[in-house]
Amino acid sequence: MFRRIKNIFHLINAFIAVIYYRFPARGLRIIGITGTSGKTTTTHIIYDILRNAGLRVSMISTVKAIINNKNYDTGFHVTTPSPFILQKFLREAADGASKIAIIEVTSHALDQNRIFGIPVEIAVITNISHEHLDYHLTLNNYRNIKAKIMNGAKYVILNKDDRNYDFLKNKAKGKTIGFSLNKLSDVNIVDHIHNINLPGKYNQYNILASKAVAVILGVPEKVIESSILDFQAIPGRMEEVKTNRSYKVIIDFAHKPDALEQVLIASKKMVKNNLIVVFGCAGLRDRQKRSMMGEIAIKLADYVVLTAEDPRTEDVRKIINEISTGCIKAGGIIAKRSDIQKNILNKKRKYYWQIPDRQEAINFVLRNLASKGDLILICGKGHEKSMCYGKVEYPWDERKAIEKALYGSVKTTS
Known part of the structure; x- marks a missing residue:
């Protein structure tokens, strides 16, 4: 009514x-x-x-x-x-x-x-x-x-x-x-x-x-x-961010189960080594899709990193836990960031990480997890210029976040 x-x-x-x-x-x-x-x-x-x-x-x-x-x-x-x-x-x-x-x-x-x-x-x-x-x-x-x-x-x-x-x-x-x-x-x-x-x-x-x-x-x-x-790909849609690294980084706006599945399928055809996906789910939006997206990610990617995507007034950790139920259902195993240094990951298993801060998640993937021939797919924000926490829109640029992760700072143009 x-x-x-x-x-x-x-x-x-x-x-x-x-x-x-x-x-x-x-x-x-x-x-x-x-x-x-x-x-x-x-x-x-x-x-x-x-x-x-x-x-x-x-x-x-x-x-x-x-x-x-x-x-x-x-x-x-x-x-x-x-x-x-x-x-x-x-x-x-x-x-x-x-x-x-x-x-x-x-x-x-x-x-x-x-x-x-x-x-x-x-x-x-x-x-x-x-x-x-x-x-x-x-x-x-x-x-x-x-x-x-x-x-x-x-x-x-x-x-x-x-x-x-x-x-x-x-x-x-x-x-x-x-x-x-x-x-x-x-x-x-x-x-x-x-x-x-x-x-x-x-x-x-x-x-x-x-x-x-x-x-x-x-x-x-x-x-x-x-x-x-x-036709050239539009900003935030399977957009490759050029780096000086031996792996490829792509950003995409995919924030729905079907869209995530489609971009992962497309990415698998392009990757030479591991396919790594970074994504989250928006707060105060369709909760049913969260576990669905976790399941899709584990099935199609080699490594999955769960993070924030406009949590709004919801607890980002709660959102990530709901996504994780799908990861677990598909056979995913939660890992710690320190497991990379310890070299204890089993190549035959599917792992996922929970890193609530999106910048930290991107830092971890690009600095510690990614290796030669990998394709890193960062989903959910694409072209958007802000991230919503509470009821406030904070400036956010996926490309700048990647640049900061790789080089420690964002380049400025005069």
């Missing part, structure tokens, strides 16, 4: 924002992207394709907004901004050269009516898996909220390989276009598009969803292919 009342307030707020900014979406073709994983990358790929095709386009994603070629560092923790910020961006886009706007949309934004007054012409749902059940309570509620993006959409682009495809297709009123790794689908992968800078099977799905949008908008095949082949 409380949430319904709160959502009415959100709707009123969105209604006022639409009027204040004079219905900006009316002058734009809107592409809405939602899904559990892949939203940001898909949004950016679509933007690159349309821009390279000479179309006048703006974009609002987790990482940044690009409005009429002007960049804004959004830093949104919630992906989709408040109605007033969103409508302001759209008004700027409509008043400028843009004819198309691509918007990354979360389930919270859909439930809270943040995109009220923004008619989505092309709706994309990348996939649906376990996430935000602290808010939505059940998977069925969650996928029903995700399906709201299809309301009124002329075109609906869905993942045919996702287990929720039939459910979503039955709800869609617009023309449905399915994408799949199966060559019998409406949109499928072509051999030479595998040669890209985006590793992992999950990125092939992001590419397919993007290609489907481009086809609808009449972008020539050559432009689609060249844009995909030239």
Whole structure:
């Protein structure tokens, strides 16, 4: 009941924002992207394709907004901004050269009516898996909220390989276009598009969803292919941090079970020696996923280090202990930092460490645990610029934390 009342307030707020900014979406073709994983990358790929095709386009994603070629560092923790910020961006886009706007949309934004007054012409749902059940309570509620993006959409682009495809297709009123790794689908992968800078099977799905949008908008095949082949990974998504060490360090925003599993699978194909993953789970968020992520990490990585990731008002040690239940279930054995020096680790066993301080966790991995040929995957923060303890957002930069661990200080630029 409380949430319904709160959502009415959100709707009123969105209604006022639409009027204040004079219905900006009316002058734009809107592409809405939602899904559990892949939203940001898909949004950016679509933007690159349309821009390279000479179309006048703006974009609002987790990482940044690009409005009429002007960049804004959004830093949104919630992906989709408040109605007033969103409508302001759209008004700027409509008043400028843009004819198309691509918007990354979360389930919270859909439930809270943040995109009220923004008619989505092309709706994309990348996939649906376990996430935000602290808010939505059940998977069925969650996928029903995700399906709201299809309301009124002329075109609906869905993942045919996702287990929720039939459910979503039955709800869609617009023309449905399915994408799949199966060559019998409406949109499928072509051999030479595998040669890209985006590793992992999950990125092939992001590419397919993007290609489907481009086809609808009449972008020539050559432009689609060249844009995909030239696409560079976006900040915080399988981003390699260059070092002078003999191991590789990658940061990724993966903070959900499915996303963690996918980046670990992709990383295993790239590693020469041990795969080490560092991650945590956010406080005051879906507790069910914590043990799931611990189990996934132990099964797929060689070493696991559990640490903080926006604990908020929860005790970070309690969060780590809940993740650890999954590690134990998968056969993981807790280890001490001193075990490295003592050289008592059994190579045939899977070990995990509990280091609540994220900087200390990164220090330990890069200074003591990692060796030649290893791949260190640091997950959960990605592009974000802050870490929440209590109710305070403290400055945090994953790249600077890595630099501090390696060199003892952060380099400054003049």
